[in-house]
Structure formats: structure tokens, C-alpha cells
Amino acid sequence: MEIEDSPLLKEIGFHSTDELFQDVPQKIRKKELKIPRGISEFELTHLSQEIASMNRSFRHNFLGNGIYDRIIPSSVDSIIGRSEFLTSYTPYQAEMSQGMLQSLFEFQSIISDLTGMDITNSSMYDGFTALGEAARMAYRINEGSEILVPETMYRSKLNVLHSYMTGLNVRLVPYGISPADGTIDLESLEGKINDNTSAIIAEQPSSLGNIDRNVAKISEIKKKALLITYYDPIALGVLKPPGETGSDINVMEGQQLGLHRNLGGPLLGILSFRNEFARKSPGRIIGESNDTQGKRAFVMTLQTREQHIRRAKAMSNICTNQALFAVAATSYLGIIGPSGLKKIALKTMENSQKLINSVSRSKMLKRELNGVPFSDVILKYSGKGDLQHKLAESGIAGGIELEKLIENPHRQLKGSVFLSVTEKTGTESLEALSKAIEVIQ
Amino acid sequence: MTYHQATYDEPLLSEIHSDNRYKVPEADENIINLIPEELRTDNVNLPVIAEYDVVRHFTRLSQMNYGVDLGIYPLGSCTMKFNPKFADRIASMENFSETHPLVGDDSIQGSLRVMYELQVYLSELSDMDAVTLQPLAGAHGEYTGILIIRKYHESKGELEKRREIIIPDSAHGTNPASAAMAGFDVVEIPSSPDGTVDLDALKAALSDRTAAFMITNPNTLGLFEKRITEIAEIVHKSGALLYYDGANFNAIMGITSPGLMGFDVVHFNLHKTFATPHGGGGPGSGPVGVKKFLKEFLPIPVVEKSPDGKYFLNFDLRNTIGKVSPYYGAFSTILRAWAYITYHGSDGLTENTVRAVLNTNYLVSRLGNDFKIPFGKLKKHELVLTTENTGKRALDLAKYLIDLGIHAPTVYFPLNVHEDMMIEPTETVSKRDLDQFADALISASRQDEESLKHLPVNLSVGRIDEVKAARQLKLHW
Numbered sequence A: 001m002e003i004e005d006s007p008l009l010k011e012i013g014f015h016s017t018d019e020l021f022q023d024v025p026q027k028i029r030k031k032e033l034k035i036p037r038g039i040s041e042f043e044l045t046h047l048s049q050e051i052a053s054m055n056r057s058f059r060h061n062f063l064g065n066g067i068y069d070r071i072i073p074s075s076v077d078s079i080i081g082r083s084e085f086l087t088s089y090t091p092y093q094a095e096m097s098q099g100m101l102q103s104l105f106e107f108q109s110i111i112s113d114l115t116g117m118d119i120t121n122s123s124m125y126d127g128f129t130a131l132g133e134a135a136r137m138a139y140r141i142n143e144g145s146e147i148l149v150p151e152t153m154y155r156s157k158l159n160v161l162h163s164y165m166t167g168l169n170v171r172l173v174p175y176g177i178s179p180a181d182g183t184i185d186l187e188s189l190e191g192k193i194n195d196n197t198s199a200i201i202a203e204q205p206s207s208l209g210n211i212d213r214n215v216a217k218i219s220e221i222k223k224k225a226l227l228i229t230y231y232d233p234i235a236l237g238v239l240k241p242p243g244e245t246g247s248d249i250n251v252m253e254g255q256q257l258g259l260h261r262n263l264g265g266p267l268l269g270i271l272s273f274r275n276e277f278a279r280k281s282p283g284r285i286i287g288e289s290n291d292t293q294g295k296r297a298f299v300m301t302l303q304t305r306e307q308h309i310r311r312a313k314a315m316s317n318i319c320t321n322q323a324l325f326a327v328a329a330t331s332y333l334g335i336i337g338p339s340g341l342k343k344i345a346l347k348t349m350e351n352s353q354k355l356i357n358s359v360s361r362s363k364m365l366k367r368e369l370n371g372v373p374f375s376d377v378i379l380k381y382s383g384k385g386d387l388q389h390k391l392a393e394s395g396i397a398g399g400i401e402l403e404k405l406i407e408n409p410h411r412q413l414k415g416s417v418f419l420s421v422t423e424k425t426g427t428e429s430l431e432a433l434s435k436a437i438e439v440i441q
Numbered sequence B: 001m002t003y004h005q006a007t008y009d010e011p012l013l014s015e016i017h018s019d020n021r022y023k024v025p026e027a028d029e030n031i032i033n034l035i036p037e038e039l040r041t042d043n044v045n046l047p048v049i050a051e052y053d054v055v056r057h058f059t060r061l062s063q064m065n066y067g068v069d070l071g072i073y074p075l076g077s078c079t080m081k082f083n084p085k086f087a088d089r090i091a092s093m094e095n096f097s098e099t100h101p102l103v104g105d106d107s108i109q110g111s112l113r114v115m116y117e118l119q120v121y122l123s124e125l126s127d128m129d130a131v132t133l134q135p136l137a138g139a140h141g142e143y144t145g146i147l148i149i150r151k152y153h154e155s156k157g158e159l160e161k162r163r164e165i166i167i168p169d170s171a172h173g174t175n176p177a178s179a180a181m182a183g184f185d186v187v188e189i190p191s192s193p194d195g196t197v198d199l200d201a202l203k204a205a206l207s208d209r210t211a212a213f214m215i216t217n218p219n220t221l222g223l224f225e226k227r228i229t230e231i232a233e234i235v236h237k238s239g240a241l242l243y244y245d246g247a248n249f250n251a252i253m254g255i256t257s258p259g260l261m262g263f264d265v266v267h268f269n270l271h272k273t274f275a276t277p278h279g280g281g282g283p284g285s286g287p288v289g290v291k292k293f294l295k296e297f298l299p300i301p302v303v304e305k306s307p308d309g310k311y312f313l314n315f316d317l318r319n320t321i322g323k324v325s326p327y328y329g330a331f332s333t334i335l336r337a338w339a340y341i342t343y344h345g346s347d348g349l350t351e352n353t354v355r356a357v358l359n360t361n362y363l364v365s366r367l368g369n370d371f372k373i374p375f376g377k378l379k380k381h382e383l384v385l386t387t388e389n390t391g392k393r394a395l396d397l398a399k400y401l402i403d404l405g406i407h408a409p410t411v412y413f414p415l416n417v418h419e420d421m422m423i424e425p426t427e428t429v430s431k432r433d434l435d436q437f438a439d440a441l442i443s444a445s446r447q448d449e450e451s452l453k454h455l456p457v458n459l460s461v462g463r464i465d466e467v468k469a470a471r472q473l474k475l476h477w
């Protein structure tokens, strides 16, 4: 190694780099590293292209259920590609990191405005883990031993929530979702609420894809329990914000706000809550203050809740979060603006109606669920074999089976599939879909 | 040649008013009637700004932010090394970035191959037998690792009894926080006078109530725990497991490994050791490696390869802890780490380790006359000094550095050294960078205390009133 000739080595009085590791006992030295030797950038890029081409790209996309192919303004990628943002870290030296701090403060603000909630922290890992943290937070606040969850919650989300409940004296208790229209069965829910209920988790739209009018009614029946809502942020282009319908804590997955799908990660967890819960909340929070001259300045605050100070008694262990994507979401919302978000939400709904129309002639796919879908349209599938597989042969991604997502779906819904749309779903994709379905029949 | 921060007195996004003309597809307005009236809104509360103003705003803000691309960023414990641009380029290849997680194994053979290979590389680097890529940061990896340890004790019928996790006082805050989150009691043990694990204290703390001992090696003082195999032995003898916090893996990669040292569970920080960008605080990625006897507890799915060469997601692990995140982990970060390893290879990775350690020891020799650097001269990838002997506060020296345009080290961590600075130069700095840094820090220590208190003066803002920020909470514009 040429490093043996490094002038630094002589400066510290060592003859060989071996001396740097004299404190590592011989018997635990690594004898061999079974990893190929390094290659040049050119070779690496070529190899990567080859590997990327092993992935199949689809002309028509109908996959959603949490991760969506939405419009991403080019400016968003450009902003988060700024190396001053990309290659910085947690703003420990606040004065030198005002750019990131102000951006994160703006993220907190813009999300609080959009959701009508008081406070938003500066990001969590993703929607599911943020939901887990929200549930822990609710438990810290009122210590009830039960948290109510919709019975149709996706298995993956439920599993993550479950992991986050480890070690707490909390049971997750399912409440009913109507198989007729995919909305919350308020009677079932009310029957489960008692003095031990820490929180009620409600999804908007529901995991069956429909806009759920009953989410807004929970605050009337919730008693002492906290209402944790899980909103699709794009739906806020047309729906009343959770802050206006009684949410105590609101969670969102921010991937739709300017992030590429990236096989489902990294994502952006968004956590908002009411003022009085600030000191029980997890995660980093940026506050506005001023410098010695009275000039506006931003800094991390409420740090006494956090792991580096409170250690075992911290509100959460989270340290590294998703700051860069908080900047992406802020830029996205800034660029799209209020009328843009509304149009995107409306277009999504328009496309889900079109999708229902375009499959309506098919005998194999039937819309049996009543109610209004947002992005995810559930359809009863009566054909044979795996629809997702068959569609893939026609260059269409979509048609995921309900059973792959939900543990024990209602009897009436068994054998259903999802086809999801966004504002990007074009007529040509809808046509390709109806054609493919005809052929499959 | 140091950083000069721009000063724009940049307004908040909400204070900028211009026309928003960004175009999205037109939609049928009547669709809104499908939504129950009581749920509908006509008033989306977002600022109205032109796209060009949003871009200018964030471009100006970016110029008020320091990153690795601007120079040395010696935050101890954070491994702020150069983030290669080839990794960004690869991560933005559409066939990678535009894949949906539920598209099915057949359609993502390329992505699965990347994940599989990274699992193999991380296993090889750490001498662990199986790896999950699902955790999303170091702390999340810790949490995952502790859940695995919990499930292991549960499977042996010992969870009722094994309620404690032992952690040294020098540990990072996430360690006790993760252990507590997973429902364990944290038992903190003091370090010995030489800065390493106090074996007697460890022995005294260990019992049949111990679930695990959680450490990093080298420890947060940059010291290699020489008696690590002995530690492993006594921990295992008590029926507990040994957890490796991989935040400091950049000190030993290719030289030794947690597996060889006797660890059972380890997490990696891809955003540290494997040079993926830190993004102003994230995203990160915190894969976890385990020994064979713990593989059945890993979160699902793990990526496997069938004998015919096909990659697949295996959801079928007998005693899985379940899931810790939505899908398969931070894929684009995973991809960047894979690219880093593939580029550097076995030869380059080891050389990087040596350079990182060499740079640190050079700083020890440059700073050793002016600052007290406790616990011996030989360090691994980072050093901890105290400013006490200079009569100055670590915080003030840090502000002097940033005022010069040099990012300060970590201050006031670890907690077992007073007025400390934790310095990690990494391998991606030159001798000139190191000298400039050392000269600046030494010169800082020679300033008079009063003048230091007024720094910084050359940045976009002066010293910030943190007390006010916490007392008069203003978290929204």
C-alpha cells in the first residue's frame, strides 16, 4: 500500500501502518476479506446498469396501497440534490446550518397548516414507524392498556405497530370495518371503547381504499382515548384536515410528496399532534429563536425529551431521521400549491372512477364495495389464477390480491384485488387495462 | 480557504408571495361532489408561490448550510466522509428508483440481487451469518437487534427473568433509549480509569437477569477494547448476548470484525461507514447482522437466492420478530452502500480504514501538546480531548471554528469526559485539511475567553438563544 509512505506515518513516529492496530489482538485479526477487489467508476456504472436492467419496467402502473407513482416536479429533485443539503448532517452547529434548520422549520409549519394540527416534528422514518411512535406517545399520555385498530389494517403496518408495542402493557384490539362500504363500523368501535382505551387509530382513506366519513365522527364517541389518524396527504387536497375533525395525533406517509418509489424506501414519516403533547412527543423539533443581536434564527429545541440527553428515559430512540425528505415534501407542497394539490386529488378520484368504468364490462372484475375510492380501488376478482401475474404479461403492474395485504379479510371480500390510480394514470393505461382484462377472460 | 456562509436574511416560505403557475393535469371539478359534504374542504391551507421562487428560496437556504462537499466535517461518531457521486447516479437509475415494493420478486431481480449481495458483503465484513436490511437508521437497528435478543430469550423461556441490558457510561444515548423502548431495564456501568470496559464492574452487573451487554468497539473514546474476547466469554457465560453498536465500524473494517470478537448481534450504519449521504439528518440505514442461532428471529422478509440463481423474498422465518419497517429497508441507501463496497472492494475498504485511523492519530499528535487527550495516545477512528486544561469551554471553541468556516467536532459527548470534543476526521481529508483544522483548534484555545463568547460573527446569525427557543416555543411560522 502506498499509504505506507504517507508523511503522516512518520509524523506520528510509526514505521508501518501495522503499528496503528497494535491494540487489536492477533487472534481476532481478519485473515481474509472475501469481497471482490475494487473496480473503476466506469465499470461500476456499467455493472449497475446491467443489474438495473434485470428489473422489469412496466408501461402501465396500477400499484399503490401506500406507495404511489405521482407527479414529482423536477425542481424537487434539484433542490434535494443540492449537495449543501444532501451532504450535511443533523444541525448540531446551528449557526452553520441555518439553511437546513429553516427548511425543517418550514416543513413543520407547512405540514401543520395542511393538516390543521398544532405541531409537527421535523420527520420520522416512515408512516408505519411514525404510527408506532404515535401509539407509544398516546400510551405515555394516558397509559390505557388497549389501542384500537381497524380490523382491515394491512398486515405489514400492523406488524410494525406490533413491534413498536413491545415491552408496553398494551393490547391491540381490532374494531370493525363495514364490508359493505369500507368505512368504520361506529357501533363496533363504540362497543370497544372503555376506560382502558389509550388510543383509537383510524385511517383515511380506509385500507379498503374508500374515503371514510366516519373518521370525523370518532371524536364524539372517543371518551378519554386519543384519536390517532393516519391520513393520505394527497387526499388533503379535497378533505377537511384532521385538525378540524378531532385528531389528537396525525400520522402520514410522505412518499407521495415528491419522493420516488425506490422499492418502498427510504420514505418520510410525518407526525403531528396537539400543543399539550409536545413534551411527550418523539423526534427532533426545530424552534424559532433569535441570536444575540435579536435576529431571527432557528435551532433544535425541546431536546430534553431526546435520547442524547434523557437516555433510557427518552421519549424515543430516534436520532437520524429523514430530514432531506422533509425538504423534498416542503418544496413539493410549495411548488404544487393549494390549487395544485386540489387538482391532483380530484384527478386521482376522477381516475379511480374511470377505472371502475373501464373494468365494468368485464365479468371477471366487479366493484362490489359501495362508497367512494380515493387511489386504491378494490374489485372482486372471479377469474382463475393470479391476476397480478397475468397483467404483468401485458406490461401492466397491478392487481395485487387483498389476502396479500390483509390477514383475515371479510368473507364477502375474499378473492378481491386492488387496482390503484394516481393523477398520472393516463387513458392509454386504462385502455391497456381493459384490453388485457378482455384477453384474460 | 474555508467556508463562507451566505447571508440572505431569507424570508420564510410563507412570507414569499408570488403567482403559482405550476401545471398539473386538469381535473373534473364535479368529482368533489362524490365526497360527503361534511368531509369536503375548499380551502387547502398552503402558501401560494411561484416555482422559481421556491427554487431560489431553497437554493439560497442551501448556501446557508455546510456539507461534506464543502470541507472537513469532523463530527465524532458520525463518520462524515465524502459521499461518492457515482452512488447518487446509480441510485437515480430509473429501473431502480421507479420500482414499487409490491411488484413481485420476478420483476425486481436486479434490486434483489443488490440487496442479496449487500447482505453477503455485510456478513463477510462483520463475520456474522445473516443480515437484515430492514432497519432505517442506527437507532432503529439497535431496536431491531434488541427485539431479536428479546425473542431469543423468550424462545428459551428466560424472558421473564432476563430484564436487564448493561450499557457502559460512555455509550451513545440511542443505546439505552433503544433498550428501554424494547422493555428492558438499563444498567449503566462506569468505565475503568483507562477508558475501557471495567471488567469488575461488568462482572458485578452480570447476572441471570442480564439479557445483553451492549457496546461498541472501538468505544466512543476511540479506544479499542483489547479484552473484548474475555468480555464476550464472561457475557456468554452468564447466558446473555453481546450486542455491537456498529457506529464505529469505520475503525476496524477489514482489520477485525464483531464476529471474530465474539459479538452475537451487530448493526451497521450505512450512512456512516458506507458513505451514503446524511441528508441534513437523514435518511440513513441500519442493517442488522446476527450469528446463525439468531437467524430465525430476523424480521421478514430476508432476501435469498435459490439454487437456480433466482432471488426471492423469504417471508418464512420460524421465529421472526415480525416487521420493523414497511417494506425491505431504505433501498436507495442500500444501493449506494452496495456501490461503495463494489467500487472500493476488499483492498480499498481496508485501506480506507487504515487511512481513517492514521488521520486520527496524526491529529492526536498535532493536538496533544495543547489539549489533554485522556486514556493514552493510540486511537482508532476518532479521538476525544478535553478543553479543560485550556480554561476554555468546548462550546466556545466550537463556535470559534465555525466562525472560521470549519465545521466543529461533536461536543459534550461522550458523557464521561468533561468539556470534551470528539473528533473524527475520516479517511477523506488531506494533510492540509488536518493541519488547517488542528491549527484552528489550537488557535481557538489561545483566544481570550470573553471574545470567544461573542462568536460566531461571520456566519448568517450569531450565537442563538437556545433557552428562549425552549421556553417560548415557536414551532410554526
Ligand SMILES: Cc1ncc(COP(=O)(O)O)c(C=O)c1O
Residues within 6 Å of the ligand: A318, A319, A320, B076, B077, B078, B137, B138, B139, B140, B172, B174, B175, B216, B220, B245, B247, B248, B269, B284, B285, B286
Ligand atoms: C455510537 C453511536 N451509536 C448509535 C448511533 C445512532 O445512529 P443513528 O443516528 O443512525 O440512528 C450513533 C449516531 O449518531 C452513534 O454515534
